[in-house]
Amino acid sequence: MYRASALFTERSVDGRRGRYTNDKYRPHYLWRVRRNSRWLPLAICALGLLLWTTFPTVTKELNIVPIPRIPAGSLSVQEFYEQYGDRTVIIEGGVRHHPAFQLGFEGLKELCGGGTLDTALYSSDMEDEVLRVRDRGPMFLRDYIDQYLTGHTKGDPRVLVSTLASSLPVMCPALELQTPFPSYVSSALQGFDEVRNSSDGKQHRLLASQPEIFIGPQGTKSTTHMDNFLVPFWMAVYAGKKTFRTIPYEDSIKHMPYYTGVRNAQPNRYKKTVLSKWPWTFQKKQLEIWDPDLETFPEVTKVRVYEGTVNAGDWIYLPPATLHAVYNTEDTWAVSVNSLPPPTFSKFVDICADNHFIMGCTRILEGIEECNDLQTKEGLKNCLADSDLVHSIQKEYDEGPREKYLHEYASYDGFEPWCEAVCAHVNDLYSLTSFRTVFDTSKGGKAKEEMEVMKQKLRHVCGSCNSNPFGLT
Numbered sequence: 302m303y304r305a306s307a308l309f310t311e312r313s314v315d316g317r318r319g320r321y322t323n324d325k326y327r328p329h330y331l332w333r334v335r336r337n338s339r340w341l342p343l344a345i346c347a348l349g350l351l352l353w354t355t356f357p358t359v360t361k362e363l364n365i366v367p368i369p370r371i372p373a374g375s376l377s378v379q380e381f382y383e384q385y386g387d388r389t390v391i392i393e394g395g396v397r398h399h400p401a402f403q404l405g406f407e408g409l410k411e412l413c414g415g416g417t418l419d420t421a422l423y424s425s426d427m428e429d430e431v432l433r434v435r436d437r438g439p440m441f442l443r444d445y446i447d448q449y450l451t452g453h454t455k456g457d458p459r460v461l462v463s464t465l466a467s468s469l470p471v472m473c474p475a476l477e478l479q480t481p482f483p484s485y486v487s488s489a490l491q492g493f494d495e496v497r498n499s500s501d502g503k504q505h506r507l508l509a510s511q512p513e514i515f516i517g518p519q520g521t522k523s524t525t526h527m528d529n530f531l532v533p534f535w536m537a538v539y540a541g542k543k544t545f546r547t548i549p550y551e552d553s554i555k556h557m558p559y560y561t562g563v564r565n566a567q568p569n570r571y572k573k574t575v576l577s578k579w580p581w582t583f584q585k586k587q588l589e590i591w592d593p594d595l596e597t598f599p600e601v602t603k604v605r606v607y608e609g610t611v612n613a614g615d616w617i618y619l620p621p622a623t624l625h626a627v628y629n630t631e632d633t634w635a636v637s638v639n640s641l642p643p644p645t646f647s648k649f650v651d652i653c654a655d656n657h658f659i660m661g662c663t664r665i666l667e668g669i670e671e672c673n674d675l676q677t678k679e680g681l682k683n684c685l686a687d688s689d690l691v692h693s694i695q696k697e698y699d700e701g702p703r704e705k706y707l708h709e710y711a712s713y714d715g716f717e718p719w720c721e722a723v724c725a726h727v728n729d730l731y732s733l734t735s736f737r738t739v740f741d742t743s744k745g746g747k748a749k750e751e752m753e754v755m756k757q758k759l760r761h762v763c764g765s766c767n768s769n770p771f772g773l774t
């Protein structure tokens with residue numbers, strides 16, 4: 302009774318007992334009510350908590366929209382960007398004619414089995430990882446395929462993660478001749494690892510860390526993330542099926558601003574601390590798009606989640622800064638690239654500058670003379686407008702791009718000189734790692750281990766170039 306009266310506001314009490322305006326004449330019980338009205342907010346919270354724990358919560362649902370699909374060859378490159386430059390889209394059968402489509406896992410093993418990859422385990426309870434992986438470690442591709450794909454070992458399937466180690470040039474240079482870039486994305490600006498001078502005096506932008514190879518058994522997956530550089534992404538699937546869930550930038554910036562909103566954000570690691578229902582405890586929860594907890598992350602119900610399966614022989618395009626997660630619906634391998642085709646320049650400039658240049662978005666322009674020290678939107682725009690490299694990419698695009706091999710993309714005349722340049726690049730990395738062993742004081746001699754892995758890679762890469770530049774066996 303007494304507690305209930307504490308729920309009246311001061312005004313309503315005074316209203317009921319309007320004649321008592323002077324504290325001196327105020328009845329004793331009313332004085333207690335007023336004093337206790339300090340507890341009012343607490344009482345409201347307690348009631349709220351009681352209701353929350355007693356009544357079932359309203360079921361919320363994801364707003365799933367199918368990813369549009371177009372048949373290969375149905376649109377010119379200009380039509381493609383006019384209609385889909387801003388949308389996720391699957392191009393059905395777009396890479397079916399590539400030699401890689403015929404390889405299967407056995408063919409991949411034969412061609413690239415000696416390549417070394419970085420593997421890791423996906424784990425939904427990992428807190429601080431982009432793809433939520435743990436227990437990283439190198440493996441030969443042939444062992445990976447035997448154990449987790451053709452052999453189907455039971456137990457934890459390992460999934461490849463995006464690092465230099467899973468880059469196509471380092472893992473299997475020979476594969477570049479099997480996986481050309483589709484024409485819609487073959488005239489584009491891409492971050493490069495270094496500028497190399499060749500013996501004919503030409504300069505080349507060497508790409509050693511992309512494309513990346515993703516390979517994994519059915520059931521392996523990655524969770525929602527936004528790629529570094531905030532540029533468009535494309536992936537060609539050569540075996541199996543991969544299901545994508547993507548969230549457009551326009552939706553995520555409004556309802557899930559934690560991926561881009563804060564300067565120097567750690568946008569890929571989003572978690573909330575929540576109070577669980579009875580027995581009340583605080584729990585850390587991470588957004589898990591494949592099985593989302595929509596009570597904890599109700600904002601996810603407000604965005605469009607595009608979903609679609611990319612079959613072997615198809616490829617998928619994602620516009621700049623699209624949030625995405627990938628689930629391997631079947632055993633699969635695929636090749637992916639982050640790059641910036643000319644029709645997406647202006648959207649990229651807006652996103653990069655409006656988000657205070659987060660996620661290394663200006664790094665895509667690193668090494669381009671006209672693009673040093675980018676600090677403003679105007680500077681970013683001007684650098685794209687003034688750069689000779691960008692002009693040449695724009696010219697190629699305007700003339701109508703064609704499918705291109707990676708070595709052409711990096712302006713090498715053929716596979717061999719390109720492969721030699723990758724070999725020289727890995728040799729530099731190897732020298733760096735072996736130098737580090739001199740100062741390595743870590744427990745298990747980590748640098749030494751890394752050096753051994755790098756040596757394997759060096760042997761494999763250089764051995765793949767027909768000329769074998771360092772005479773390695």
Ligand SMILES: O=C(O)CCC(=O)C(=O)O
Binds near residue numbers: 513515625627
């Ligand atoms: O295929 C996958 O599992 C992940 C690919 C991906 O999301 C990426 O490269 O950003």
